[in-house]
Amino acid sequence: MTRVQVSKHVLVNVRRRSLCDNCLEVGCVDPRNHRVIHCEGHVAPFFVFKKCPRCGKVYEIFSDIASLDYDICPECNHAERHG
Numbered sequence: 203m204t205r206v207q208v209s210k211h212v213l214v215n216v217r218r219r220s221l222c223d224n225c226l227e228v229g230c231v232d233p234r235n236h237r238v239i240h241c242e243g244h245v246a247p248f249f250v251f252k253k254c255p256r257c258g259k260v261y262e263i264f265s266d267i268a269s270l271d272y273d274i275c276p277e278c279n280h281a282e283r284h285g
């Protein structure tokens with residue numbers, strides 16, 4: 203579990219194990235032994251938007267559960283991982 207600072211007084215818990223752990227979809231068959239990264243039926247518990255401090259893009263923090271650093275956008279995470 204990672205805590206993401208959204209604004210001065212708001213912290214959001216993001217469960218990194220699987221997108222399904224951050225999903226409110228009723229009746230979703232959670233494949234317990236799989237790490238789900240993308241799911242078309244995903245329903246985020248809330249929409250949390252942050253502005254990336256690197257590129258300025260506004261992104262939704264659950265948009266890429268595989269991000270290593272939720273304080274920057276998925277693209278900047280990708281750039282970080284792959285040079």
Ligand SMILES: [Zn+2]
Binds near residue numbers: 255259276277278
């Ligand atoms: Zn960025």
